[in-house]
Amino acid sequence: MRLFATGLLLFMAAAFIVLKRLAVLHPEWSGPLGYAISFTEAAMVGGLADWFAVTALFRHPLGLPIPHTAIIPDNKDRIADSMAMFLRDNFLTPQVVARRLKGFNLAAATGAFLSDPARDEQSRIRAGAANLLADVLESLDPEQMGGMVKTGLRRQLEKIDAAPLLGQMLTSAIADRRHLPVLESVLRKIGEAIESNEPLIREMIHQRANSIMRWTGLDERLANGVLDGAYRLLAEVIVQPDHPLRARIDEALAKLAEDLRSKPETQAKVERIKNELIENPAVAAWLDGMWERTRAALLKAVRNPDKALSGALGESLAQLGQALGDDARLQYMVNRFARRTLVGIVSRYGGEIVRLVSETVKRWDARTVTDRIEGAVGRDLQFIRINGTLVGGLFGVCIHVADQLL
Known part of the structure; x- marks a missing residue:
């Protein structure tokens, strides 16, 4: 699409040169050629203007440090904070989570998926969700994510009496x-x-x-x-x-x-032993290893969901799915537990998740951010250039008509 948009701009430039030459060689054609020349002339202006606008979003046009260009790389940190704030305000607040989950029968949907995961619709959902989860696991910083998991586990252990x-x-x-x-x-x-x-x-x-x-x-x-x-x-x-x-x-x-x-004395001794264990470097190393093993197992499972859901595990999950699909009381209990759990997770860790997203984007270099955003927008950027070329040409014709009438 980039080549096509650039080729269209070059075509308009070549057509402008050819038409101007024809107008000189054949003055009697100046009337009809005037419309075509106006079209190509304005199309070049529109195409160049939109090329400059699209390029200025992601880099300096022609490598020149023109003010207010390379907007995304220069504002990478502010974009990261804005993305994190958008995620927090629209997805990671207890009120939003509770409202989105209200009326959604998560247990029934899970039961349908587990009882018959081989259906085409379920297979597509499973493949898409697996790829999304794998991409998320691979894109997040392993050390920071591991630290977040360890911090959460440590806090929970400290709260336990x-x-x-x-x-x-x-x-x-x-x-x-x-x-x-x-x-x-x-x-x-x-x-x-x-x-x-x-x-x-x-x-x-x-x-x-x-x-x-x-x-x-x-x-x-x-x-x-x-x-x-x-x-x-x-x-x-x-x-x-x-x-x-x-x-x-x-x-x-x-x-x-x-x-x-x-007995308070015994309880104090157990609490002291528990705190010493939590502070022990060996426990921290064990938590590190547990997180890495869990992360590797999750990646392996989501990269090959069909294998993960086969065998005895698949049969057990199918039976669980059948029970979830048939038992209304079980559905009610699972849905209530899921709502409370998700709302609780968002209340406790929503801020840390948002901070993780923000800091991950901030750690990316400017070229990585530019390439990812440009790739996400994709073909539409080049359609802006194409439309600018064609719309600019049409306005050029309109201006030429108005000039002839006046």
Whole structure:
């Protein structure tokens, strides 16, 4: 389209030269040729003016630093802020989100998509949404996005009152006897640890025994007795559900659960441990790795949605979609949860999302911004030049007619 618009302008210039030459060679044709000459003359002016206008938006015409040209590159940061403000005011306010979601049955639409994702309409929607999501994930700055995710997770972890939650979980586990497999596993691990460190235990007993015990060999018998007794005790606790040590352990766990729920000293210790874990660099590295793995998995899934929705996962999602499509009460619950969740996300993170968009655009170099905006507008820019050439020619003819009449 750029070549066509430029070619049309050059054609008008060539036609102007040819027509002027014909008017000199054939004066008797000056009347009819006058209209054509006026058309080509005004078309050149209109085409050049619109070429200058379109070019001035994105760069300096002919590389000359003419004032008020290269408007978009020079105002890149202001455009980024305007885009972010537009996004915030029209999409990322709780009122707008709630209004847009009101009356929209998200659960039914999701159910229809999950129950029959192979339909042509659903396939097009899935492909378009997948490409859009992949482009968004790839265009956003990974470090800043990862930092935003980590900040959000950290804030949520800091808000959690861990001690009462752990106490309630432990109380429920003891009441339902769900702690027994964990207890038995811990006892087995203790037995394996003792077995793998038998030489070290024997050496410790040997070093602490007096010389008489070592001379008489009683230290070895003592080590055998200690190890055998430990193995026997662990085995009895594992196989006997009513073993007294189990009752002691249950009592200790129940007391710990009660302290976690109601004892300020224990709660303060758990809160201190939680904060130390959050501040630990290893946890930050784990969150970094978790975000990168999640991002890579999301990109892989959205780039190949058909494969992601196949197999057992696809069957499970189809069953979920069928339930969403048939159960009105489930739809109501899902839609209400989705509305509250999205409104809550926008309320908490809308400002950060807007700032992320603004800062991402600001980090682009001027050429990147220019190329992306020019590519987004596309052919219409060249139609401006084409229309300017043709409309300018028509006005030239009108001016020539008015000149002849006057």
